[in-house]
Amino acid sequence: MFHVKKWFTAIIIALLAIGLYYVDNQMEDGLWAKIEYMVLPDPMVYNAYEKGECTFYVFEKIKEDGNMIGVDWYDAGMWASNATDDDYKVDQEPAPGAVLQTERGELGHVAYIESVKKNGSLVISEMNYNTPYEITERLIPAEKVGNYSYIHPKENPRPKSIET
Numbered sequence: 116m117f118h119v120k121k122w123f124t125a126i127i128i129a130l131l132a133i134g135l136y137y138v139d140n141q142m143e144d145g146l147w148a149k150i151e152y153m154v155l156p157d158p159m160v161y162n163a164y165e166k167g168e169c170t171f172y173v174f175e176k177i178k179e180d181g182n183m184i185g186v187d188w189y190d191a192g193m194w195a196s197n198a199t200d201d202d203y204k205v206d207q208e209p210a211p212g213a214v215l216q217t218e219r220g221e222l223g224h225v226a227y228i229e230s231v232k233k234n235g236s237l238v239i240s241e242m243n244y245n246t247p248y249e250i251t252e253r254l255i256p257a258e259k260v261g262n263y264s265y266i267h268p269k270e271n272p273r274p275k276s277i278e279t
Contacts, residue, residue, distance in 0.1 A: 162178070185203070190222040203266055212228065213228045215255070
């Protein structure tokens with residue numbers, strides 16, 4: 116009787132493994148990718164930057180795009196360096212949806228690139244440039260574009276809303 120239970124258990128485990136393998140191969144991204152998506156947290160679910168600051172605003176804009184940046188890059192003046200350390204692309208080439216970063220002021224400043232115009236100028240949006248909590252939009256002339264670093268966000272592999 117004891118051997119029958121072992122064989123029965125072995126057969127059940129083998130059938131489950133075969134079934135999981137079959138289901139995994141039938142799904143576009145694979146079963147394990149679906150399980151990973153469901154189990155692992157969204158890296159952008161919590162904005163740790165201080166409300167009213169440029170860093171908080173840019174984090175939220177990147178999150179709205181379904182992309183991600185670091186949650187612990189500290190003050191804006193450190194973002195380019197910390198992004199590089201985290202294997203993000205940081206260069207002198209602006210792109211819509213990228214982060215404009217400058218050493219401006221005591222703690223630096225970041226802004227979100229809304230668009231790049233045909234003449235090379237940039238339309239950016241930002242918070243706390245002039246007044247705390249104030250969201251503004253301005254144009255960076257083409258001749259000044261080279262004065263900044265640009266951080267290119269990565270695609271968020273597990274975007275989820277807080278409700279889910």
